[in-house]
Amino acid sequence: MRERLLALKEEALGELSRVENQQQLNDLRVKYLGKKGRLTEILRGMGALSAEERPIIGQAANEVRGAIEAVIEEKQTGFQKAETEARLAAETIDVTLPGRPAARGAVHPISKVIEEIEDIFIGMGYTVAEGPEVEQDYYNFEALNLPKNHPARDMQDSFYITDELLMRTHTSPVQVRTMEKMKGQVPVKIICPGKVYRRDDDDATHSHLFTQIEGLVIDRNIRMSDLKGTLLQFVQELFGKQTQIRMRPSFFPFTEPSAEVDVTCAMCGGSGCRVCKQTGWLEILGSGMVHPRVLEMAGYDPQEYSGFAFGLGVERVAMLKYDIEDIRHFYTNDLRFLKQFVHL
Numbered sequence: 001m002r003e004r005l006l007a008l009k010e011e012a013l014g015e016l017s018r019v020e021n022q023q024q025l026n027d028l029r030v031k032y033l034g035k036k037g038r039l040t041e042i043l044r045g046m047g048a049l050s051a052e053e054r055p056i057i058g059q060a061a062n063e064v065r066g067a068i069e070a071v072i073e074e075k076q077t078g079f080q081k082a083e084t085e086a087r088l089a090a091e092t093i094d095v096t097l098p099g100r101p102a103a104r105g106a107v108h109p110i111s112k113v114i115e116e117i118e119d120i121f122i123g124m125g126y127t128v129a130e131g132p133e134v135e136q137d138y139y140n141f142e143a144l145n146l147p148k149n150h151p152a153r154d155m156q157d158s159f160y161i162t163d164e165l166l167m168r169t170h171t172s173p174v175q176v177r178t179m180e181k182m183k184g185q186v187p188v189k190i191i192c193p194g195k196v197y198r199r200d201d202d203d204a205t206h207s208h209l210f211t212q213i214e215g216l217v218i219d220r221n222i223r224m225s226d227l228k229g230t231l232l233q234f235v236q237e238l239f240g241k242q243t244q245i246r247m248r249p250s251f252f253p254f255t256e257p258s259a260e261v262d263v264t265c266a267m268c269g270g271s272g273c274r275v276c277k278q279t280g281w282l283e284i285l286g287s288g289m290v291h292p293r294v295l296e297m298a299g300y301d302p303q304e305y306s307g308f309a310f311g312l313g314v315e316r317v318a319m320l321k322y323d324i325e326d327i328r329h330f331y332t333n334d335l336r337f338l339k340q341f342v343h344l
């Protein structure tokens with residue numbers, strides 16, 4: 001029996017020396033050391049041995065098992081090491097390869113114009129105020145001297161959500177909310193940029209969604225000349241020092257008197273061109289002195305305080321500034337259009 005054990009050891013070690021991969025190693029482990037393996041098979045004959053022989057053979061069997069296990073262990077370690085090395089080699093990174101450039105975004109032209117206008121007015125001591133786009137009828141119309149059934153409401157076709165809630169048709173409700181918050185204190189000196197909504201058929205110059213910036217100043221002794229001086233400085237900073245303005249009488253329910261403001265055409269300098277329809281002037285602003293009724297409703301005594309307000313469409317300014325012929329370009333997210341503003 002001792003000879004059979006030694007022969008088994010020789011055979012096993014011989015086979016193990018030729019093993020080439022993990023699978024073959026596993027197979028040999030089962031073949032020699034498994035529950036139905038060769039070693040177990042031999043040891044089954046131990047029952048026939050005498051009491052003296054049994055421990056001797058038992059010890060020999062343990063030595064054989066130990067020797068085979070040691071070789072299997074050694075091979076196992078070798079295979080694992082080789083596998084790790086192969087994986088590391090496969091995952092090597094060539095740090096000298098040039099990188100892939102990341103696509104850079106750009107500030108949207110509308111955001112650019114808003115930021116530019118904000119900077120101009122912040123420089124004149126204004127603060128920026130914002131408010132909700134879903135607005136109460138009271139703030140959008142009534143507090144601005146537009147009671148229910150007022151015919152001028154038709155000037156601004158609205159998206160109503162309920163009888164009392166609508167998408168704001170201008171940023172003027174932010175002015176009302178600010179006056180309310182100020183509780184009669186002066187000076188009020190704000191600009192309100194934001195999206196507004198009107199029921200309009202979209203075409204090259206109209207959009208049901210557009211962006212407004214309005215301004216409001218309230219203090220003692222505020223006059224029409226303050227409004228004119230402010231707007232002149234504003235347009236000269238926005239379009240250039242040579243820009244002039246003219247004011248034409250107009251009507252808005254929340255200002256009295258009211259004026260449309262034209263600027264000299266930046267494209268032709270006033271001599272007449274396609275953009276200004278040969279007039280030399282471009283209409284860009286609505287303005288006026290805050291209506292006494294609006295001041296009163298917001299808690300300001302019109303005998304003591306006065307103010308001016310103005311508003312412009314950001315898309316209109318951006319179209320003039322960048323010579324864009326269709327307002328829809330701002331909202332269709334065509335990358336060919338937007339990419340032109342990366343370096344501006």
Ligand SMILES: [Zn+2]
Nearest residue numbers: 265268273276
């Ligand atoms: Zn022109």
